[in-house]
Amino acid sequence: MKGYSTFSLIRNALGGHRFWKPVWRTPELKDSYDVVIIGAGGQGLATAYYLAKKHGIKNIAVLEKGFIGGGNTGRNTQVTRSNYFWPQSSAFFDYSLKLYETLSLDLNFNVMLSQRGVLNLVHSHHEFEGLRRWANAIRINGVDTDIVTAAEVKEIVPLINMNSRFPVHGGSIQRRGGISRHDAVVWAYARAADAHGVDIIQQCEVMEFAISNGKVTGVETTLGKISANQVSIAVAGHTGVLAGKAGFRVPIRSMGLQAMVSEPIKPCLDTMLTSPVIHMYVSQSDRGEIVLGGGADVYTSYAQRGGIPLLEENVAALLELIPAFSRLRLMRQWSGIVDITPDTTPIMGMTPVQNLYISGGWGTGGYKAIPAGGDTMAYTIANDEPHSLIADFGLDRFERGVLIDEGAASGVSH
Numbered sequence: 001m002k003g004y005s006t007f008s009l010i011r012n013a014l015g016g017h018r019f020w021k022p023v024w025r026t027p028e029l030k031d032s033y034d035v036v037i038i039g040a041g042g043q044g045l046a047t048a049y050y051l052a053k054k055h056g057i058k059n060i061a062v063l064e065k066g067f068i069g070g071g072n073t074g075r076n077t078q079v080t081r082s083n084y085f086w087p088q089s090s091a092f093f094d095y096s097l098k099l100y101e102t103l104s105l106d107l108n109f110n111v112m113l114s115q116r117g118v119l120n121l122v123h124s125h126h127e128f129e130g131l132r133r134w135a136n137a138i139r140i141n142g143v144d145t146d147i148v149t150a151a152e153v154k155e156i157v158p159l160i161n162m163n164s165r166f167p168v169h170g171g172s173i174q175r176r177g178g179i180s181r182h183d184a185v186v187w188a189y190a191r192a193a194d195a196h197g198v199d200i201i202q203q204c205e206v207m208e209f210a211i212s213n214g215k216v217t218g219v220e221t222t223l224g225k226i227s228a229n230q231v232s233i234a235v236a237g238h239t240g241v242l243a244g245k246a247g248f249r250v251p252i253r254s255m256g257l258q259a260m261v262s263e264p265i266k267p268c269l270d271t272m273l274t275s276p277v278i279h280m281y282v283s284q285s286d287r288g289e290i291v292l293g294g295g296a297d298v299y300t301s302y303a304q305r306g307g308i309p310l311l312e313e314n315v316a317a318l319l320e321l322i323p324a325f326s327r328l329r330l331m332r333q334w335s336g337i338v339d340i341t342p343d344t345t346p347i348m349g350m351t352p353v354q355n356l357y358i359s360g361g362w363g364t365g366g367y368k369a370i371p372a373g374g375d376t377m378a379y380t381i382a383n384d385e386p387h388s389l390i391a392d393f394g395l396d397r398f399e400r401g402v403l404i405d406e407g408a409a410s411g412v413s414h
């Protein structure tokens with residue numbers, strides 16, 4: 001794999017950047033692979049990379065109906081943290097954060113991890129007590145989290161209005177949390193997987209599965225039939241569609257999740273700020289934009305929320321907390337389709353179809369899980385048994401009633 005050294009950057013700059021080689025190939029689709037992975041988002045590409053690198057399986061295709069990273073991986077708000085409540089989630093997401101901490105070096109691609117802290121606010125004494133319990137559980141899980149007083153919140157976010165309609169009582173911070181650059185993460189994995197011989201085929205949609213005697217034997221795509229020994233589904237909001245085609249159901253609700261950015265301004269917010277109660281989270285990107293989001297577009301019998309009204313709610317929440325941002329202009333707004341499980345924990349591992357695997361149910365939080373998701377799914381495929389870190393995340397937990405209720409997994413409710 002070509003390295004990006006200071007020397008190569010200078011040499012290419014002097015050449016007017018005309019001599020860079022494409023960072024991945026555009027290979028011809030073969031009619032047979034050892035492993036086919038559906039979906040070239042972060043999860044699919046990382047799985048392919050670790051399969052090739054750690055397990056020596058080289059004859060792999062990643063099939064993508066659109067373009068690399070064009071799904072949720074290229075649309076998310078880049079929050080990276082591991083302050084989860086249950087031991088299984090903590091262990092998995094903290095492993096992911098640890099992999100993120102060395103990812104730029106490992107993949108020789110700057111993913112711009114900025115561990116600026118993730119600060120959760122609370123707005124009442126009662127909520128503060130709940131937060132203490134949550135923070136204690138996280139610490140017992142061995143993950144860093146500190147309780148901060150109202151005065152400390154003001155120090156961390158000088159622009160904050162402490163006496164809004166919901167006065168700030170304090171919060172908790174995971175200082176190792178933060179953001180990284182989502183395009184860089186997905187491109188880094190694509191480049192590294194390609195360098196290990198993985199064929200990444202864009203504009204190739206999987207339409208059907210070939211299944212014989214309960215075992216997957218290949219896929220039918222818009223570019224033709226492909227046979228495969230093993231197939232893995234990593235398609236986020238489309239998981240329910242593909243599971244249905246393979247003949248099984250997943251307990252997933254797919255819905256929109258929106259975000260928006262303002263025009264760029266000078267650095268003024270150097271943490272990732274979340275208020276589950278006021279219902280928004282905000283950070284400042286490396287380009288200076290204020291990045292803002294909230295919960296998913298949930299439609300329930302008692303409330304219809306989504307689209308522009310939800311964006312208005314998020315903006316109103318932001319302005320309650322940081323009134324100075326009222327003078328900013330919004331530049332862009334977008335949405336992705338996320339796949340939410342009843343316990344907001346991912347579905348990973350085996351499926352009822354032999355040799356068919358699944359990585360889905362990521363909901364609003366699968367970006368931070370890309371390195372660990374890829375690594376553990378690669379192990380699972382290579383050994384045809386779940387990696388110990390994801391053993392409890394299997395689809396069968398819904399039959400057995402052993403849910404891992406990470407209701408606060410997203411930071412803001414949905």
Ligand SMILES: Cc1cc2nc3c(=O)[nH]c(=O)nc-3n(C[C@H](O)[C@H](O)[C@H](O)COP(=O)(O)OP(=O)(O)OC[C@H]3O[C@@H](n4cnc5c(N)ncnc54)[C@H](O)[C@@H]3O)c2cc1C
Nearest residue numbers: 039041043065071072073076077079206336365366367368
């Ligand atoms: C607005 C927004 C904000 C978010 N913020 C965060 C955050 O701050 N932190 C966090 O951790 N997570 C966040 N998420 C969630 C996170 O982005 C996802 O959980 C994660 O990107 C999932 O990765 P993936 O590779 O599984 O899916 P994707 O990146 O969506 O990749 C799946 C790919 O599969 C392809 N595909 C679908 N069907 C087919 C088919 N039939 N054949 C071939 N290809 C197919 C799609 O085109 C897509 O490219 C956010 C999501 C959104 C939408």
